Amino acid sequence: MSIFPIHTVESAPEAARPILEGVQQKFGFVPNLMGAFAEAPATLEAYLTLSEQFDKSSLTATERQAVILAASVENECHYCVAAHTVVASMQQVPNDVVAALREGHAIPDARLEALRQFTVTLVENRGWATEEKIQAFLAAGFNRSQVLEVVLGVTFKTLSNYTNHLVDTPVDTAFAPHAWQSAKAS
Numbered sequence: 001m002s003i004f005p006i007h008t009v010e011s012a013p014e015a016a017r018p019i020l021e022g023v024q025q026k027f028g029f030v031p032n033l034m035g036a037f038a039e040a041p042a043t044l045e046a047y048l049t050l051s052e053q054f055d056k057s058s059l060t061a062t063e064r065q066a067v068i069l070a071a072s073v074e075n076e077c078h079y080c081v082a083a084h085t086v087v088a089s090m091q092q093v094p095n096d097v098v099a100a101l102r103e104g105h106a107i108p109d110a111r112l113e114a115l116r117q118f119t120v121t122l123v124e125n126r127g128w129a130t131e132e133k134i135q136a137f138l139a140a141g142f143n144r145s146q147v148l149e150v151v152l153g154v155t156f157k158t159l160s161n162y163t164n165h166l167v168d169t170p171v172d173t174a175f176a177p178h179a180w181q182s183a184k185a186s
Helices: 014-027 032-037 041-055 061-074 078-090 095-103 110-124 131-139 144-167
Strands: none
Touching: 014 032, 014 041, 032 041, 032 078, 032 144, 041 144, 061 078, 061 095, 061 110, 061 144, 078 095, 078 144, 095 110, 110 131, 110 144, 131 144
């Protein structure tokens, strides 16, 4: 049992209330992760800002979801894998790509697989990547700017993955059909 509440708009600290109201307007509900973040309004705002900035990157929607899901699987985040499975579906990421990402398996598309492998390398090695790993990523058709955009995506997901670990955030009903558990935890 977590010592952290999942806030509603009404129970949130005053500084978080207008942010949660905006989230509720955008999504039609306040996802439990946002309710957890509301305990620290600056963290809630940082997460939403990182999300907006990552969406502005040169990576496609499919590539962004590949980074998000690969990082979340590597960090064993049950909440983010379920939530981003739904988001990936909404963004029309192919089902076979989502399934491979959720299972931590190779993606048939070579470019996306290079992205998955590079993301996993960054998460596993806390940001360290050999010149060989960077060159393999670049050889798959990515550029130097995108190396740093992957770092942005990993940073964005690390914030939510670690928060979910600490809070033990319950998966929302909207994401429950895509519940996920790490094979490592099984």
